[in-house]
Amino acid sequence: MESTSSYGQFCPVAMASEIICKRWTTLILREFLRGTTRFNDLRRGVPRMSPSLLSKRLKELVEAGVIESVSGSKGPAEYRLTPAGEELRGVVRDLGGWGHRWIESKVSLRNLDPSLLMWDMRRSLRPEPLPPRRCTIQFQYPELPQVQRNWWLVIDEGNVDLCGFDPGFEVDLLVRGSLRSMTSVWMGMSTVAQEVAKRQLHLDGDPAIASAMQHWLGLSSFAAMPRRVA
Amino acid sequence: MESTSSYGQFCPVAMASEIICKRWTTLILREFLRGTTRFNDLRRGVPRMSPSLLSKRLKELVEAGVIESVSGSKGPAEYRLTPAGEELRGVVRDLGGWGHRWIESKVSLRNLDPSLLMWDMRRSLRPEPLPPRRCTIQFQYPELPQVQRNWWLVIDEGNVDLCGFDPGFEVDLLVRGSLRSMTSVWMGMSTVAQEVAKRQLHLDGDPAIASAMQHWLGLSSFAAMPRRVA
DNA sequence: CTGCATCCTCTTCGATACTG
DNA sequence: CAGTATCGAAGAGGATGCAG
Numbered sequence: 001m002e003s004t005s006s007y008g009q010f011c012p013v014a015m016a017s018e019i020i021c022k023r024w025t026t027l028i029l030r031e032f033l034r035g036t037t038r039f040n041d042l043r044r045g046v047p048r049m050s051p052s053l054l055s056k057r058l059k060e061l062v063e064a065g066v067i068e069s070v071s072g073s074k075g076p077a078e079y080r081l082t083p084a085g086e087e088l089r090g091v092v093r094d095l096g097g098w099g100h101r102w103i104e105s106k107v108s109l110r111n112l113d114p115s116l117l118m119w120d121m122r123r124s125l126r127p128e129p130l131p132p133r134r135c136t137i138q139f140q141y142p143e144l145p146q147v148q149r150n151w152w153l154v155i156d157e158g159n160v161d162l163c164g165f166d167p168g169f170e171v172d173l174l175v176r177g178s179l180r181s182m183t184s185v186w187m188g189m190s191t192v193a194q195e196v197a198k199r200q201l202h203l204d205g206d207p208a209i210a211s212a213m214q215h216w217l218g219l220s221s222f223a224a225m226p227r228r229v230a
Numbered sequence: 231m232e233s234t235s236s237y238g239q240f241c242p243v244a245m246a247s248e249i250i251c252k253r254w255t256t257l258i259l260r261e262f263l264r265g266t267t268r269f270n271d272l273r274r275g276v277p278r279m280s281p282s283l284l285s286k287r288l289k290e291l292v293e294a295g296v297i298e299s300v301s302g303s304k305g306p307a308e309y310r311l312t313p314a315g316e317e318l319r320g321v322v323r324d325l326g327g328w329g330h331r332w333i334e335s336k337v338s339l340r341n342l343d344p345s346l347l348m349w350d351m352r353r354s355l356r357p358e359p360l361p362p363r364r365c366t367i368q369f370q371y372p373e374l375p376q377v378q379r380n381w382w383l384v385i386d387e388g389n390v391d392l393c394g395f396d397p398g399f400e401v402d403l404l405v406r407g408s409l410r411s412m413t414s415v416w417m418g419m420s421t422v423a424q425e426v427a428k429r430q431l432h433l434d435g436d437p438a439i440a441s442a443m444q445h446w447l448g449l450s451s452f453a454a455m456p457r458r459v460a
Numbered sequence: 461c462t463g464c465a466t467c468c469t470c471t472t473c474g475a476t477a478c479t480g
Numbered sequence: 481c482a483g484t485a486t487c488g489a490a491g492a493g494g495a496t497g498c499a500g
Binding site (some may be wrong): 010017023028046063065084088100102117183 | 236237238240241242243244245246247249250251252253254255256257260276283295301306313314317318320322324325326328330331332333337338339340341342343346347350381413417430450452458
């Protein structure tokens with residue numbers, strides 16, 4: 001029977017929760033709502049989730065009609081939100097909005113992750129405030145182990161690339177500081193100017209690019225929302 | 231480390247999901263949003279949840295700042311939503327709204343439960359369309375075992391009481407039919423008139439009360455929302 | 461009765477490794 | 481690239497106990 005996994009209630013909140021409110025599922029939905037469609041791209045968004053569990057969750061979401069697997073010419077290679085899944089956008093957005101408003105920064109900032117941050121920054125970076133040429137911006141987190149310490153964003157013709165190794169281009173701006181400071185700026189809990197003033201963030205390089213950083217650095221989509229806690 | 235229970239992501243969706251998207255938690259929140267404050271009243275709303283797990287979840291929600299326990303100096307402890315918890319109303323409502331729109335009725339109606347249904351009906355019944363005297367309405371589900379078969383709603387001076395035993399008053403209206411039919415009416419998937427016409431529901435007694443049933447029977451708060459699936 | 465705590469069993473999850 | 485397989489650990493459910 002379905003008795004174990006089911007709440008045994010006809011209430012729509014209970015029925016929806018059986019589908020949505022399982023471990024990892026909201027994060028998978030967040031990735032879909034960002035436009036991710038493929039298994040290993042989803043994995044990049046939920047790196048601590050085991051692939052077997054991701055596979056299982058995808059099957060559950062297909063079964064529930066939230067996503068569908070679009071069989072490429074050879075095998076099921078892509079997943080997409082169904083109209084039902086697309087209608088979860090508001091729920092996931094509001095859930096995140098609540099978290100942004102009410103979860104203390106000291107709690108959120110326990111979960112720092114440079115690759116998630118840099119990947120988010122890559123996706124939301126706005127090239128327009130930058131000079132109309134190729135720009136290379138290096139981010140350095142001195143406190144991190146070697147392999148996570150240096151990152152490069154290369155903006156060229158409106159495209160943004162993220163590298164975890166030196167791409168070899170001349171660096172136009174070096175942003176150096178703690179991952180915590182950089183994350184709090186990206187989350188809208190601080191600003192570039194504040195962190196620079198507190199000497200938590202150091203900008204070296206092209207002054208025009210440095211002074212425009214708050215503008216080309218796309219922030220978290222929740223950053224503009226007023227927070228209610230420290 | 232907190233690695234086990236945490237997603238390890240600073241994203242607000244992840245942070246909020248750590249608190250909200252655990253088994254049973256959305257249903258507990260639903261009960262709070264309905265105004266329930268005490269342990270055993272919460273239990274009535276989540277009868278299949280073990281009391282020890284409910285106790286654990288309540289502690290987690292207090293810790294997260296979603297509820298607070300108001301220890302009366304003498305009386306039993308009460309729990310109340312904090313302002314943060316109150317701001318989850320939209321999330322829980324929209325989650326239920328999504329479930330109502332997109333989960334097939336054949337799935338929802340697998341989870342019939344007469345005590346949850348009758349308790350919901352008791353809470354949302356509208357006394358105004360009824361005669362201004364004491365009214366007793368009996369609901370009978372012939373297919374259920376004896377102990378769940380008969381229920382009485384007694385409306386008197388604007389108060390509604392639910393009994394699982396015969397209160398002894400003369401019955402003004404007997405509503406007889408399957409729990410499935412009655413539930414689908416309450417969920418807004420059908421109407422009293424439709425079920426009566428299909429002979430799934432039988433009304434015996436005061437014709438005025440019978441013909442007004444669709445009006446005094448408060449429906450699920452989701453019933454008015456258009457559904458997208460069968 | 462209310463409001464849990466304990467004990468035990470069973471399911472789910474996470475980490476790692478491996479395959480077509 | 482897109483998943484399976486395996487196995488120990490953590491979490492959930494059920495029964496029972498117990499203090500106020």
